[in-house]
Amino acid sequence: MAKQAGRPRDPGVEASILGAVQDLLIESGYAGTTIGAVAQRARCGRSAIYRRWETKAELVVAAVGALQVAAEVPDTGTLRGDLVAAAMHFARADDRTAGVLASILSEIGRDDELRDIAYRVVGGPPVAALTAVIERWIDRGEVRADAPVALIAGLVPTAAFGSVSLRRRALEPDAVVHMVDEVVLPALR
Amino acid sequence: MAKQAGRPRDPGVEASILGAVQDLLIESGYAGTTIGAVAQRARCGRSAIYRRWETKAELVVAAVGALQVAAEVPDTGTLRGDLVAAAMHFARADDRTAGVLASILSEIGRDDELRDIAYRVVGGPPVAALTAVIERWIDRGEVRADAPVALIAGLVPTAAFGSVSLRRRALEPDAVVHMVDEVVLPALR
DNA sequence: ATGTTTCGGTACTGGTCAGTACCGAAAGTA
């Protein structure tokens, strides 16, 4: 692929467009996220958007796919510390993610591509990180070997998402610690 | 209030309109739920709708408010039986409820009235029923007195809602039993 | 210099939809 002639695309434009889409999805929902509003928020022309994506649906898919929950696997030295750190991570980082996801939930019901991407965002890295944490402590003998790893690893992000999307507010740190102490730890030992 | 003169309103029309709104919200989302489509599904004229509600927003609020999760408090004779029955109740009955709620989640972020009603539907009767079950078994001595009642009572419906709304499918009975055995019961004893 | 592509911006088109105003017929009351 030879280097294209002509003025090169400004990578910053693409990033600011996707960010603007995410902002607008949270603030105004899918229907309220018009191409014109995106262009205004991203400080670009509408043509810059249509040059990159053919339809609004593709644009939204790209914006959702650009969400990435960093899947850090904490290592605090204690089981409780790791679990709290991992859970806290969702409650904070998922704030924006959950907002975007909540805004497209009704579209998810009818768009296979969107559903796959959304499920990959929530159900991928977070679950993998929690699974890694729990399995590590199984190896270390603090969690029983037949603990319901998949159940817990799926439950925490799902509950966090459900709560955030319904109440439209991030989980309090107290609530996260409470949940780990009262629900997650008893289920694992 | 004297009896109105003129042809009385057919109560069946109101019910079929609200049912049609719920159906369309699930199938087509908020934007796809047009007044024309509602009238067609409810087999009535558009005027019959506007005679009862002034705007589409009011209509949707009414349709969501008409959702009611029966708050039965099961009494199977065992703690585990009650918990499974209560949880199973959400997983089934909340199927339709969760679908409607998921479809208006993005509107919930911007409409206070809608948010209040939605929160009352999910966070009201189901939580109250679970709370009643748990507290009954505290009295009977099977659940420790300082168990995290509110946490568990809120967690189960939230998780069920999160799962249904994300995966667009009711929880399997196996999964419900699994969750009660592995998560709820350990947290209560 | 010449050509090519991107830049922000504007004008236009075609379709959709909420909300309003009617209509004649039906179903009640006085």
Added chain:
DNA sequence: TACTTTCGGTACTGACCAGTACCGAAACAT
């Protein structure tokens, strides 16, 4: 019978918006 309201249905309006087609200017390669 006369009156009132609801019934399903239709026609119209005004706004909004996705998508297309441009524009002159800027930024690169050859």
